[in-house]
Amino acid sequence: MHAVAVTDLDQDGIPNISDPDVDNDGLPNGTDPNVDGGLCVSGPLAGRYIGDRLNNDHRSERDIDGDGLADGSLIENDIDGDGLKNDDVLEDDIDGDGKSDDAADELNIDGDAYNDDSRSERDIDGDGKADDSLRSLISMVMAGSIRPLTNTISMAMAERTTPDGARYRW
Ligand SMILES: [Ca+2]
Ligand SMILES: [Ca+2]
Ligand SMILES: [Ca+2]
Ligand SMILES: [Ca+2]
Numbered sequence: 001m002h003a004v005a006v007t008d009l010d011q012d013g014i015p016n017i018s019d020p021d022v023d024n025d026g027l028p029n030g031t032d033p034n035v036d037g038g039l040c041v042s043g044p045l046a047g048r049y050i051g052d053r054l055n056n057d058h059r060s061e062r063d064i065d066g067d068g069l070a071d072g073s074l075i076e077n078d079i080d081g082d083g084l085k086n087d088d089v090l091e092d093d094i095d096g097d098g099k100s101d102d103a104a105d106e107l108n109i110d111g112d113a114y115n116d117d118s119r120s121e122r123d124i125d126g127d128g129k130a131d132d133s134l135r136s137l138i139s140m141v142m143a144g145s146i147r148p149l150t151n152t153i154s155m156a157m158a159e160r161t162t163p164d165g166a167r168y169r170w
Contacts, residue, residue, distance in 0.1 A: 009036055009051050009066055012043040017067035022081060023051045029065060030082030032056075035096060036066030056080065056111060057097035064096060064111055071095065072112030074128045079110055086110065087127035087139055094126055101125070102144060 007015050010024035016036070021028050024045070025038030032038065037051030054061040062070050065081025077085050080096030092100050095111025108115045110126030122130050125143070129136035140146045161167050 007068065010040055010043050011045055015067075016065060016081070017069075019081070020083060022066050028082065029080055030084070030093075030096065032096070033098060035064050035081055055097070056095055057099075057108075061111070062113065070112070071110060071126070072114070072123075074123070076126065077128060079126050086125060087143065089143060 007017075008019070009016055009022055010019070012019070012024055016022045019029075021032070022036050023032070023034070023038040024040045024043050025032065026041045027033075027038065029035045034051070034053070034055045037053055038049070040046055040048050040050045051066065052061070056064045062072075064071055064079055067076075067081060069076035071079050077087075079086055079094055082091075082096065084091040086094050092102070094101055094109050097106075097111060099106040101109045107117075109124055112121075112126065114121035116124045123136075124131050124146075125136075125140055127136060127139060129139070131137070131140075137146075
């Protein structure tokens, strides 16, 4: 059903890609558990249920804000359509599933087809930069999405004693 992109779900004249309430259910995209589906309360389709019935965190939801750009697409820079870009410092719930990006039970920050720890996940936070690019790592640390492995680094730098009694730091 996502083969054809719906460009203006609620037919209010504002395309989904810039509509702050894609389904006109009265809940702004940033607080709507199902951005592209709900009971339309205003505009030409008022009184009708429009869109899908897949909540933002549903495994089968591949385009949370219904703008035609898949959640996992590198050019989708605002996955939940709340106007805050995925890499904005104020964006703390990239996929709008109600779980903070930092929450322990948030296993798929960008709401794409791959959990964060999947071997196939190349861009955990949907910022369009591969996770192993230096710029992306720095921006994720800055945004608090990941934490530097300070313990690992300090352990690596700990003083060690070799079998013959010599002491080194490395
Ligand atoms: Ca809405
Ligand atoms: Ca949906
Ligand atoms: Ca989208
Ligand atoms: Ca957003």
